[in-house]
Amino acid sequence: MIWPYDFGLLLLVVITAILALNLRDLMGASIVFGTYSFLMCLLWTAMAAVDVAFTEAAVGAGVSTVFFIATAYNIKKEAKD
């Protein structure tokens, strides 16, 4: 592990986590949460847990972000009616 790389990743993880909780816009929060998952995936890779990183990338950053966006999209439409 290279510590400056690791430290930067951890810092970004904390920033995106706080941002995802505090954003008012649901769509934006979903996308920031996807970024959070992807940063976690990079952290797993740095710790040489490649299988976990792969799962995090596919499930966390990929499909669950899509699910969140699909839900946020429907909520938005309902609010406009």
Add this chain to the structure above:
Amino acid sequence: MKVLSLIIALVMGALLTVILDDLPAWGDAQSPANAHVSAYYLENAYKQTHVPNVVTAVLADYRGFDTMFETGVVFVAVIGIMAILRREGVPKGAKSRKRPPHQPPDPAITGVATRFIVPFMQIFGLYVIAHGHYSPGGGFQGGVILGASVILMAMTGELKSALNRMSEDWFIIMVGLGFLIFAGVGLACMFYGGNFLDYSALAPLFSGTPQEAAITARYHAMLWVEIGVGFTVMSSMFAIYTYLASDGWMDRGL
């Protein structure tokens, strides 16, 4: 209320920071988890199964029960989402208002791009499932990639075009089928006189000396099991997306 939750979060965080010092260091070979169990797997996994990727061997063979019920959790999640979100025909009562007909988007650019990329995604998904013995990956990841390719079709074009490839009846059957394949392999082991999910009991199906056949049996049974997981995960991802994106109406994919 907000102050209270902040205090609770801070106290918990402080406790965690204090306890953090007692945890074993990262990658410590003397830690309880690494000293006994991991050493056994690293020493014996290749000898007993001939699978170079120890993670796959542990997930699909040594801890088959864990993975089987993880698949079961995905199965139950789909059933739950279906029970909550799915709408049967015209809804009754206050919600009888018909949904405005959907104006399909013009998928000129995204449609072409999707048609180009989907085959590559599906090949990659199959590769991840089939190659899970040798490289990172396996049923879960490959299934998610395959499911994502179908979701992409539903997203860019019409949900109908994706449902034509994989209708509701089919994905419900496939969600169950994957779990059934996994449990079926386990039951087959019992049929041959072993324990549930003890793949070495399947040795009579393969040629070679009993010891070699047991290794081959474990190697192959892991692949079958991964395929079962892939089936369940792929179709459940698409099912969950369909119900979420169309709000249960099954008429549009976002």
